[in-house]
Amino acid sequence: MAFMGVAGEYGATAKWGYGMLVAGMLNLVGEYHSDSDARRDEERAFCLAKVKDPNYWVEHLFPDVYDGELKNLPDVSGADLMEYRAAHGVALAIKKFERLGEEAITVSTLSVNSADGPLAAFHDKVREVVEFASTVSKRARLDADNEVNVAARAVYRALIDACRAYTAAGNAPTKDRLTAVRNLANGRIGVRDRLPALAKAVGADVADDRDAAELATCMRRRRSGFMGVAAEHSGLIGVWKVGNGHVEDLRNGTPKVALSRVHLVTAEDFETEFDAWRT
Numbered sequence: 001m002a003f004m005g006v007a008g009e010y011g012a013t014a015k016w017g018y019g020m021l022v023a024g025m026l027n028l029v030g031e032y033h034s035d036s037d038a039r040r041d042e043e044r045a046f047c048l049a050k051v052k053d054p055n056y057w058v059e060h061l062f063p064d065v066y067d068g069e070l071k072n073l074p075d076v077s078g079a080d081l082m083e084y085r086a087a088h089g090v091a092l093a094i095k096k097f098e099r100l101g102e103e104a105i106t107v108s109t110l111s112v113n114s115a116d117g118p119l120a121a122f123h124d125k126v127r128e129v130v131e132f133a134s135t136v137s138k139r140a141r142l143d144a145d146n147e148v149n150v151a152a153r154a155v156y157r158a159l160i161d162a163c164r165a166y167t168a169a170g171n172a173p174t175k176d177r178l179t180a181v182r183n184l185a186n187g188r189i190g191v192r193d194r195l196p197a198l199a200k201a202v203g204a205d206v207a208d209d210r211d212a213a214e215l216a217t218c219m220r221r222r223r224s225g226f227m228g229v230a231a232e233h234s235g236l237i238g239v240w241k242v243g244n245g246h247v248e249d250l251r252n253g254t255p256k257v258a259l260s261r262v263h264l265v266t267a268e269d270f271e272t273e274f275d276a277w278r279t
Helices: 033-037 040-051 081-108 116-140 147-167 174-186 188-202 212-234 244-252 267-278
Strands: 026-031 238-243 262-265
Touching (some): 026 033, 026 212, 026 267, 033 040, 040 238, 081 147, 081 188, 116 147, 147 188, 188 212, 238 244
Parallel strands (some): 026 238, 026 262
């Protein structure tokens, strides 16, 4: 079920503005989530001052006012945006877990006498991956029992189980903790084994269905397309903050979505204007 873009009357990419926030339109604005999460109230005040409208949505809370009509557009997948969010978020979590596993290989080769410091640092990174995965699970609402969520939950649980097996070593002797680190690295195989079912469930067009990075890119682009369609046909004005990758996708035309009623602003341009307003 590959995403074909938005064809027909939506086939040509419209001209739209970039840069500063504008009033009277829906501003689709890029962000780096952790940065913006730490200052939401201040961003809301800034956006109100600039666009003269209190509407401000974080990425996953924009109302699905156009959802349900998507099936009537030509060449648009009927899969729900929430399912793409689930697959995208889980794939991003696996990317982080893969990097953690690579570091685990290095840490596991340390001698018992030199491992305590690196083990402490590694423990913090494991906790960060678990926290990220938990946030993904909550935002993607993986509790729904559809094919995509069932597959996504299986991947998520494999990741969490591998991390829990490591943390169970806790205050064990250094030698045993190094063994737990090595086991975590090996746990990547079990996680990868569950990715093909997720890629199939969501209809991902990927060359390697065990490659979390490729799946994440595919899902990001699909979400970008649906964000563009939802924004264009929402009839809303204000500011919708989304991951900057989605704004860049729409800017470079990867998803063929015409945006005549949407103003795109990159995270960098927003940051420049926001910093000027702050000072």
